Amino acid sequence: MExxxxxxxxxLYHLEIELRDRLLRAPLGLTFSSEELAAESSELHFxxxxxxxxxxxxxxxxxxxxxxxxxxxxxxxxxxxxGLGSSLIHQIESILQQRGFQKIExxxxxEAVTFYQGLGYQTAGDCFLEVGIGHWKxxxxxx
Numbered sequence: 151m152e153x154x155x156x157x158x159x160x161x162l163y164h165l166e167i168e169l170r171d172r173l174l175r176a177p178l179g180l181t182f183s184s185e186e187l188a189a190e191s192s193e194l195h196f197x198x199x200x201x202x203x204x205x206x207x208x209x210x211x212x213x214x215x216x217x218x219x220x221x222x223x224x225x226x227x228x229x230x231x232x233g234l235g236s237s238l239i240h241q242i243e244s245i246l247q248q249r250g251f252q253k254i255e256x257x258x259x260x261e262a263v264t265f266y267q268g269l270g271y272q273t274a275g276d277c278f279l280e281v282g283i284g285h286w287k288x289x290x291x292x293x
Contacts, residue, residue: 151205151234153241156195165204166197173224178281194218196242198234206234208242213255218246220256239269247292254292260284 156162167182175181194210208223220242225235246254258266263273263286271288278285 151198151200151237153238154197154199155245156197156204156207158191158193158195162197162199162202162204163195165202166195166207169204169207169226170222170224173227174222178283180281196238196245198238205229206238208238210242210246212251215250216252218251218254220254223256235265236269243290243292252292253289255287255289257285258288260286263288266290 154162156166167187171182190209194212195207196210197204197207199205204226206223206225206229209221211219211221213219220239223235223238225238243254254271256266256271257280258271260277260283266288267273269290271290273286273288275287278287
């Protein structure tokens with residue numbers, strides 16, 4: 151499994167979109183709009199790739215020089231609960247730290263809170279609705 155930074159609008163990017171759409175959007179009756187995809191050109195895309203297939207991916211939105219937001223993390227159905235998500239997060243954190251980021255925040259779906267807590271992320275505030283499902287604001291200091 152190779153950790154890669156995906157170039158926006160590349161072949162791997164389209165495979166990333168396919169995975170995110172299938173796992174995160176379609177179950178909620180959502181699809182990506184062309185405007186949403188265009189906005190992703192300024193975001194960072196990371197993945198674990200095997201034989202030119204995206205097995206896990208996440209998007210990073212730089213919010214400031216030292217704060218980044220993790221969003222749209224997905225792990226292929228056949229590869230869940232095998233450590234890929236944790237591996238991806240650790241490698242993203244390492245890259246972000248090298249680039250000067252000091253903190254990551256995210257909005258975790260309720261069922262993912264325990265996963266992120268196991269990686270050192272802490273909840274802040276109360277559960278809130280986003281795209282019709284419960285989420286928790288979480289954060290983690292790098293380094």
